[in-house]
Amino acid sequence: MVSTSLPSHESPVADGSANNVANSATPAFSPLYQQIKGLILNSLRIGEWKPGEAIPSEMDLAGRFKVSQGTVRKAIDELAADNLVVRRQGKGTFVATHAERQVQYRFLKLMPDSGDLNLKGPAQRHIVDCKRLRAPSDVARALALRPGDAVLQVKRVLSFADQPTILEDLWLPGAPFKGLTADRLRGYEGPMYAFFETEFGVRMVRAEEKIRAISADHVHSQLLKVEPLTPLLSVERIAFTYHDIPMELRRGLYVTDTHYYRNELN
Amino acid sequence: MVSTSLPSHESPVADGSANNVANSATPAFSPLYQQIKGLILNSLRIGEWKPGEAIPSEMDLAGRFKVSQGTVRKAIDELAADNLVVRRQGKGTFVATHAERQVQYRFLKLMPDSGDLNLKGPAQRHIVDCKRLRAPSDVARALALRPGDAVLQVKRVLSFADQPTILEDLWLPGAPFKGLTADRLRGYEGPMYAFFETEFGVRMVRAEEKIRAISADHVHSQLLKVEPLTPLLSVERIAFTYHDIPMELRRGLYVTDTHYYRNELN
DNA sequence: CAGTGGTCTAGACCACTGG
DNA sequence: CAGTGGTCTAGACCACTGC
Numbered sequence: 110m111v112s113t114s115l116p117s118h119e120s121p122v123a124d125g126s127a128n129n130v131a132n133s134a135t136p137a138f139s140p141l142y143q144q145i146k147g148l149i150l151n152s153l154r155i156g157e158w159k160p161g162e163a164i165p166s167e168m169d170l171a172g173r174f175k176v177s178q179g180t181v182r183k184a185i186d187e188l189a190a191d192n193l194v195v196r197r198q199g200k201g202t203f204v205a206t207h208a209e210r211q212v213q214y215r216f217l218k219l220m221p222d223s224g225d226l227n228l229k230g231p232a233q234r235h236i237v238d239c240k241r242l243r244a245p246s247d248v249a250r251a252l253a254l255r256p257g258d259a260v261l262q263v264k265r266v267l268s269f270a271d272q273p274t275i276l277e278d279l280w281l282p283g284a285p286f287k288g289l290t291a292d293r294l295r296g297y298e299g300p301m302y303a304f305f306e307t308e309f310g311v312r313m314v315r316a317e318e319k320i321r322a323i324s325a326d327h328v329h330s331q332l333l334k335v336e337p338l339t340p341l342l343s344v345e346r347i348a349f350t351y352h353d354i355p356m357e358l359r360r361g362l363y364v365t366d367t368h369y370y371r372n373e374l375n
Numbered sequence: 376m377v378s379t380s381l382p383s384h385e386s387p388v389a390d391g392s393a394n395n396v397a398n399s400a401t402p403a404f405s406p407l408y409q410q411i412k413g414l415i416l417n418s419l420r421i422g423e424w425k426p427g428e429a430i431p432s433e434m435d436l437a438g439r440f441k442v443s444q445g446t447v448r449k450a451i452d453e454l455a456a457d458n459l460v461v462r463r464q465g466k467g468t469f470v471a472t473h474a475e476r477q478v479q480y481r482f483l484k485l486m487p488d489s490g491d492l493n494l495k496g497p498a499q500r501h502i503v504d505c506k507r508l509r510a511p512s513d514v515a516r517a518l519a520l521r522p523g524d525a526v527l528q529v530k531r532v533l534s535f536a537d538q539p540t541i542l543e544d545l546w547l548p549g550a551p552f553k554g555l556t557a558d559r560l561r562g563y564e565g566p567m568y569a570f571f572e573t574e575f576g577v578r579m580v581r582a583e584e585k586i587r588a589i590s591a592d593h594v595h596s597q598l599l600k601v602e603p604l605t606p607l608l609s610v611e612r613i614a615f616t617y618h619d620i621p622m623e624l625r626r627g628l629y630v631t632d633t634h635y636y637r638n639e640l641n
Numbered sequence: 642c643a644g645t646g647g648t649c650t651a652g653a654c655c656a657c658t659g660g
Numbered sequence: 661c662a663g664t665g666g667t668c669t670a671g672a673c674c675a676c677t678g679c
Contacts, residue, residue, distance in 0.1 A: 465657035
């Protein structure tokens with residue numbers, strides 16, 4: 110644990126020449142604010158400040174790292190742009206969390222056809238299954254595990270207005286999620302990623318999705334209460350924690366007759 | 376046309392008090408750099424600098440607007456974040472364009488299963504149809520036109536490795552695209568959005584997509600050479616120019632057996 | 642009121658590009 | 661080499677929050 114004021118110094122650069130690594134092959138120039146960003150990132154990763162908590166003020170951090178406030182500011186700007194941290198004028202800068210009302214379901218892009226906004230919030234959740242087993246090779250590859258390593262599989266159905274809409278198959282690495290059970294999942298109110306944060310200290314930072322159209326088979330049609338062969342949106346997501354470590358493989362099937370997957374392109 | 380050095384002054388703020396509008400109901404505080412951003416945006420909109428051209432240097436703009444370089448810098452930072460402008464160290468800041476190799480197909484998120492990168496670049500394009508007609512009500516609504524206004528409809532098929540993969544139905548407002556024909560489209564090499572820029576001065580700035588899974592009907596199956604009832608990804612896109620004016624409605628159907636729609640969540 | 646993030650400035654210097 | 665964007669600083673002041 111790092112104390113607020115450091116004994117010696119935590120300065121990012123030590124060479125007095127030109128702030129640049131004196132290599133020939135790799136220029137490897139990294140501006141000061143990037144190094145500061147890295148240091149703050151490390152503190153986030155080791156949990157020096159927990160999700161929802163405030164991090165030290167810009168002036169404090171500037172003092173700690175022996176740089177100007179402006180440099181700290183630029184570092185925090187990038188962390189805020191990456192959604193790792195949230196700035197609140199007059200109050201401070203806070204570690205981002207999936208547990209807040211506004212940013213809840215940040216990774217769920219499904220929207221109802223009518224009533225644009227997130228009235229979808231309180232979905233009915235039904236845990237179908239939750240078991241521990243050995244990772245199939247495709248799951249192991251996605252989660253950077255060895256085939257046969259312990260993984261948890263969670264199967265659940267989300268419904269909106271009593272219409273089953275999302276069928277999900279989650280795969281989690283066994284080690285970080287030791288002790289997860291269907292009952293604990295059922296007992297938790299709120300987004301699953303918030304549950305992962307508070308119960309297992311695993312914070313999902315970003316995710317990648319591969320989207321396809323597929324046909325419902327008999328299992329799908331029963332759980333989602335649609336005709337077999339109904340076209341479904343297949344959404345395969347890999348979610349990453351800090352260090353770009355994959356921590357979840359989620360295979361979702363969305364019924365898209367009254368909902369759609371919304372994406373914005375810039 | 377605005378000359379480089381202005382006769383009187385183009386200063387954004389005129390009150391000497393506190394830079395703030397002295398209203399009670401609306402705080403309406405807008406920082407200087409936002410106002411500068413607005414002024415630069417206007418110049419982009421009226422075409423003072425064309426896509427691909429360099430805009431004036433930060434120092435020049437600072438002089439023009441009578442603010443410090445840092446303030447101009449922050450304004451341009453935001454324009455760059457919005458992909459309206461591209462910064463190139465040592466060279467200048469350039470108006471973004473869809474015609475560049477690197478940013479080409481910025482709005483196309485379809486990826487081949489193997490060979491991650493954009494070897495997909497040179498797709499075979501086939502214009503099926505291009506005709507002028509009166510806007511159906513749903514198209515009119517999407518393009519902010521009156522039902523019955525003149526619109527252009529373009530139907531085309533994109534193939535990768537001789538496999539038809541994308542069937543697209545485009546709807547464009549008639550007025551800005553007067554003179555567009557199938558032949559002109561066929562004659563153009565490169566992305567369609569680059570074609571729109573150079574030929575019609577219409578630059579697409581951002582887009583929204585609604586994605587669903589649907590079943591191929593007979594028309595789809597013939598054009599895409601797949602079995603009827605094959606599940607297809609339906610991608611309905613509305614693309615916007617400056618001022619958030621919708622300028623294109625594009626209904627795409629993607630065959631997703633060897634390709635997938637890739638999305639990143641932050 | 643003090644403390645936080647947010648804006649703005651002026652100036653110095655660095656890294657990159659091209660002639 | 662001059663010109664561009666990129667970094668860093670120090671200091672002043674503003675807007676917002678909560679006590």
